[in-house]
Amino acid sequence: MKIALAQMNSGIVPVENADRLRSLIADAAAAGATVIFTPEMSGLLDRDRSRAAASIRSESDDAVLAAVRSEAKKAGMWVQLGSLAITSPDDPGGKWINRSYLINPAGDITARYDKIHLFDVDLGPEESQRESSAYAGGHNAVVAAVPEAMLGMSICYDLRFPGLYEALTNAGADILSVPAAFTVPTGRAHWQILLRARAIEAGAFVVAAGQYGQHEDGRSTYGHSMVIDPWGDILLDMGEGEGLGFCDLDMKKVQEVRSRIPAVANRKRFELPVTDA
Known part of the structure; x- marks a missing residue:
């Protein structure tokens, strides 16, 4: 299965990002x-x-989603x-959702995944991020069918939580997406090693398209979109810059690796006893 990864430099104007996505999809299709x-x-x-709020819409009204x-369908x-910021009528606090979509060749949405783990960190004296102040976290792991494979969906900071990927592979995922x-600091330190760790633990392909x-x-943002x-x-490893990267996935490799090292089959579920201090 030949796949394409889009490495982007998304900006603050959705219509411009939508145009770029259209072009990337058309070019990827033309390349097979x-x-x-x-x-x-x-x-x-x-x-x-405050500025972003003027551009974030509900799923039914999102122009980028409609364009994609x-x-x-055209391609x-x-x-x-990878994901869009959308509004949620179900959140009483008015928070947004960071939602990933799987869209089939008919243009239909076949799966949705809402980012579970929100990026609340202090990276240094001049950089602090609180994703949870604007976004509501998801609750459900999602596995969906693509040609020749089952896709386990995740988003960015989820990468640091191996329990999610264990749940995805237990449910049959053999490709894990990590848009x-x-x-840049966390990318240099941890991006590659975490992606490789998730692939090795799961005996699965990891596909990670980045900004x-x-x-x-x-x-x-760090770039270095990768396939492991x-x-x-x-x-x-797409390194720096914008554009498309391509990779052929031999899905037989999943069973070959899982037969050699059957870590997925040998997983145990256990609880630690509670003891008095």
């Missing part, structure tokens, strides 16, 4: 890819939440839209 994977916040990357669905290909907008560069809102095979080998 079956599925294209895009980064977290493909439609809008803006840390000025239309282009997927006749699958799109794993991201990793910061890259200096963005309109002032933040910088079930043995932990790096099949693709």
